Amino acid sequence: MTTDIKFKKSAPAKTSIAVITVYDNAKLKGEGLTLDKASKGLISNAIKTSPKFSGKHGETLAVSLPEKSDFDQVICLGLGKAAELNAPKAEELGGKLFAKLESIGTQKAVLLINDIKSTKSLQTQEYAASIAMGFKLRSYKFEIYKAKNKDKKPFKELTIIGDEFKKAEKLYVPQSGVADGVFTARDLINEPPNTLHPPHYAKFIKKELEPLGVKVEILDEKKMKAMGMGAILAVGMGSAQKPRMVIMRWNGSKKKTAPIALVGKGVTFDTGGISLKPGAGMDEMKMDMGGSAAVVGTMKALALRGSKSNVVGIVGLAENMPSSNAYRPGDIIKSYSGKTIEIMNTDAEGRLVLADCLTHVQKKFKPSMIIDLATLTGAIMVALGHEYCGTFTNNDKLWGQMEKASANTSEKLWRMPLDPFWKQDMESNVADLRNLARTSGRWGGACTAAGFLEHFIEDGTTWAHMDIAGTAYIKADKPTVPKFGTGFGVRVLDRLIADNYES
Ligand code: BES
Ligand code: MN
Numbered sequence: 001m002t003t004d005i006k007f008k009k010s011a012p013a014k015t016s017i018a019v020i021t022v023y024d025n026a027k028l029k030g031e032g033l034t035l036d037k038a039s040k041g042l043i044s045n046a047i048k049t050s051p052k053f054s055g056k057h058g059e060t061l062a063v064s065l066p067e068k069s070d071f072d073q074v075i076c077l078g079l080g081k082a083a084e085l086n087a088p089k090a091e092e093l094g095g096k097l098f099a100k101l102e103s104i105g106t107q108k109a110v111l112l113i114n115d116i117k118s119t120k121s122l123q124t125q126e127y128a129a130s131i132a133m134g135f136k137l138r139s140y141k142f143e144i145y146k147a148k149n150k151d152k153k154p155f156k157e158l159t160i161i162g163d164e165f166k167k168a169e170k171l172y173v174p175q176s177g178v179a180d181g182v183f184t185a186r187d188l189i190n191e192p193p194n195t196l197h198p199p200h201y202a203k204f205i206k207k208e209l210e211p212l213g214v215k216v217e218i219l220d221e222k223k224m225k226a227m228g229m230g231a232i233l234a235v236g237m238g239s240a241q242k243p244r245m246v247i248m249r250w251n252g253s254k255k256k257t258a259p260i261a262l263v264g265k266g267v268t269f270d271t272g273g274i275s276l277k278p279g280a281g282m283d284e285m286k287m288d289m290g291g292s293a294a295v296v297g298t299m300k301a302l303a304l305r306g307s308k309s310n311v312v313g314i315v316g317l318a319e320n321m322p323s324s325n326a327y328r329p330g331d332i333i334k335s336y337s338g339k340t341i342e343i344m345n346t347d348a349e350g351r352l353v354l355a356d357c358l359t360h361v362q363k364k365f366k367p368s369m370i371i372d373l374a375t376l377t378g379a380i381m382v383a384l385g386h387e388y389c390g391t392f393t394n395n396d397k398l399w400g401q402m403e404k405a406s407a408n409t410s411e412k413l414w415r416m417p418l419d420p421f422w423k424q425d426m427e428s429n430v431a432d433l434r435n436l437a438r439t440s441g442r443w444g445g446a447c448t449a450a451g452f453l454e455h456f457i458e459d460g461t462t463w464a465h466m467d468i469a470g471t472a473y474i475k476a477d478k479p480t481v482p483k484f485g486t487g488f489g490v491r492v493l494d495r496l497i498a499d500n501y502e503s
């Protein structure tokens with residue numbers, strides 16, 4: 001990543017652009033006022049005469065200064081109402097500021113933060129760290145497959161200037177690690193399925209996480225066969241690239257407490273298998289490993305910020321392809337749990353991959369709780385669109401913690417119902433379970449999928465299932481970039497752990 005964010009007491013020489021902040025009364029104060037006076041009122045006059053800038057949240061206004069001023073240009077950044085500014089809104093500002101600076105085509109800028117007032121809820125340095133986080137998240141690019149454009153000069157460096165710069169930097173550094181975890185998740189989702197197949201993906205995880213102190217174990221198809229993981233193996237049978245299961249362990253707590261388990265669906269490409277999907281938009285099914293990407297990204301974030309938690313991440317990697325070796329509707333397979341599953345539709349494959357991962361993590365690690373993430377159903381998109389992630393959980397306390405973490409990170413969660421009816425509706429006449437609901441048909445598809453997973457959760461175990469089919473991959477704001485991986489899940493999980501499970 002090319003964008004660098006620094007924190008200093010005063011502006012380095014030769015910075016051409018300074019960003020000042022303005023509340024919604026549109027009045028300049030402190031540093032803004034000083035610059036305005038030096039320019040003989042140029043800035044305040046520009047604000048007064050601009051119909052598009054009044055200091056509202058996220059507005060920007062660029063003002064060119066006369067020659068021999070301290071800066072060539074000043075950008076006014078609207079903060080909105082002081083009382084309404086909080087961390088997520090400050091992040092939003094950072095994102096908008098990045099977009100503005102990028103559109104100007106500059107490579108460096110300073111942001112003067114002394115004019116941001118501390119409030120009851122947040123201190124100036126906390127606002128600054130959040131603006132920096134939003135700025136960094138927005139700077140993400142996925143351009144490794146484009147021939148280099150020599151004329152293109154991406155934005156390089158933002159320096160945040162203020163009296164409390166050291167405190168702001170201290171708050172920002174761990175957040176920056178979380179952003180790096182988000183970037184890894186986005187990279188994985190954006191990576192095409194011809195390069196990101198299960199064996200390659202498994203190797204990538206090892207290479208990426210082991211240097212950070214995460215222990216990584218890879219189960220290949222032979223090992224999984226020997227162990228009896230018939231569900232994940234069935235899904236991957238039709239592909240020349242065989243499945244992998246990857247187990248990542250971060251032991252950051254001094255205490256030897258049972259780990260939290262994070263489980264991710266990693267279907268590197270979902271054609272639907274023999275129950276083939278329609279052709280239109282099938283390219284999007286490269287994102288069907290979004291749950292696993294969130295788990296890998298979270299493990300990276302935890303390691304980078306030195307989280308004092310014990311977490312085991314486990315991802316099931318498989319490619320769902322039609323071929324003469326592929327599993328079929330009508331097959332009965334045996335999962336690692338011992339439960340047999342009648343295959344009704346090979347496109348309901350994610351739940352099979354998750355089933356073996358869930359069993360393994362419970363058998364081997366006896367986790368204190370389990371959270372799984374999966375791009376599991378189109379039905380969750382029908383229900384909640386691209387805005388909310390459907391979250392199913394058997395534990396109200398965990399839900400309360402997740403809701404809080406969500407509010408603080410702008411990754412939105414909506415609680416969905418678990419019901420004994422849906423669990424039962426996944427039982428088969430000829431096997432223990434079936435992978436399509438018996439009577440519900442397509443109605444409540446996200447709920448029946450959760451009902452299937454529930455069969456693989458041991459009694460009394462705290463569990464949450466996040467269906468991220470709608471949130472893992474969304475339309476970009478640029479028309480030239482059709483869709484991109486969001487890295488959804490990394491931030492909310494990191495926050496959940498940071499706020500509740502560190503010691
Ligand atoms: N990977 C898909 C779900 C999906 C759909 C994710 C659209 C992202 C965007 C999943 O494996 C799937 O195919 N689900 C089926 C389940 C059905 C066969 C019960 C679905 O949602 O149609
Ligand atoms: Mn599918």
Ligand code: ZN
Nearest residue numbers: 267270288350
């Ligand atoms: Zn799928």
